[in-house]
Amino acid sequence: GAEAVLAALREAILWPLLHAEDAAALGVRWPRGVLLHGPPGVGKTAAVRAVAAEAGAVVHALSAGDIFGPYAGDSEARLRAAFRAADKDAAAGRPAVLLLDEIDAICPARGAGGDGSLHGSRVVAQLLTLMDDGADDVADLDKNNKGDARRVRRRRRLARPTVVATTNRPNALDTALRRPGRFDIEVEVPLPSVAQRCDILRLHSRALPLAADVNLPAVAAKAKGYSGADLAGLCREAAMAAIRRAASATSHWPADASSALHSQSAAAAGPADASSALRDQSAAAAGAAA
Numbered sequence: 001g002a003e004a005v006l007a008a009l010r011e012a013i014l015w016p017l018l019h020a021e022d023a024a025a026l027g028v029r030w031p032r033g034v035l036l037h038g039p040p041g042v043g044k045t046a047a048v049r050a051v052a053a054e055a056g057a058v059v060h061a062l063s064a065g066d067i068f069g070p071y072a073g074d075s076e077a078r079l080r081a082a083f084r085a086a087d088k089d090a091a092a093g094r095p096a097v098l099l100l101d102e103i104d105a106i107c108p109a110r111g112a113g114g115d116g117s118l119h120g121s122r123v124v125a126q127l128l129t130l131m132d133d134g135a136d137d138v139a140d141l142d143k144n145n146k147g148d149a150r151r152v153r154r155r156r157r158l159a160r161p162t163v164v165a166t167t168n169r170p171n172a173l174d175t176a177l178r179r180p181g182r183f184d185i186e187v188e189v190p191l192p193s194v195a196q197r198c199d200i201l202r203l204h205s206r207a208l209p210l211a212a213d214v215n216l217p218a219v220a221a222k223a224k225g226y227s228g229a230d231l232a233g234l235c236r237e238a239a240m241a242a243i244r245r246a247a248s249a250t251s252h253w254p255a256d257a258s259s260a261l262h263s264q265s266a267a268a269a270g271p272a273d274a275s276s277a278l279r280d281q282s283a284a285a286a287g288a289a290a
Helices: 002-018 020-025 044-054 074-091 118-133 149-158 194-205 216-222 228-248 255-261 271-289
Strands: 033-037 058-062 096-100 162-167 185-188
Touching (some): 002 033, 002 096, 002 185, 044 096, 044 162, 058 074, 194 216, 194 228
Parallel strands (some): 058 096
């Protein structure tokens, strides 16, 4: 469930950020990277941001659109710049998380089994180097400590940013990224349970004037396989169904319709609206899968 995911993320993200000195004293080397995987819309990115916020960490977020550029070398340079910024935050004592969103689009598998191009292969190679060695030489990391390279090296080793990646397709990643020393920890973010779906529906429908006979637990039970994003869309569609019904009750737009839409009885979302929204989303999902 969601709490288990958050607990795993706290251990993987918060502990290295907050207890680096303690771990060093015990000879423990924290894992460098964390990989979150699960269906689209389950809140992987939101979970990372929530846990990072608990530590007051700076989040440096990157997606494929942020990295890939039109010229040779652009992508590698942008990746290095992101690691450099996160490294400097961490070295300055500011907890830092580098978030690679939808990493399967950034680092697809290389070779015959994957769809990685030559360009993509260079990006994968650059990311592997950065995961292993960081973005800068020690002397470049902190120019105010040129005479004390040993202390700078120690601080950098203890205060490296945590690299977190999200993906909907973990098996599409280059296998080198999942070897020890890279993304050592993998956390699966599952679809919500029926109880969690009910909670999500309550959250997204709290501003809606629901009819008295709307049974959210029953709607949640019918919405098996829905993600949090799907359920948010379901509530929006139910609201739109209520608006369409209210608007169709008058032949004068907009004045009469505006009055109708502000009527609790006319615009309240009812069971029929929820059922209509479920049908529409199921049809859309079937069309996407075809």
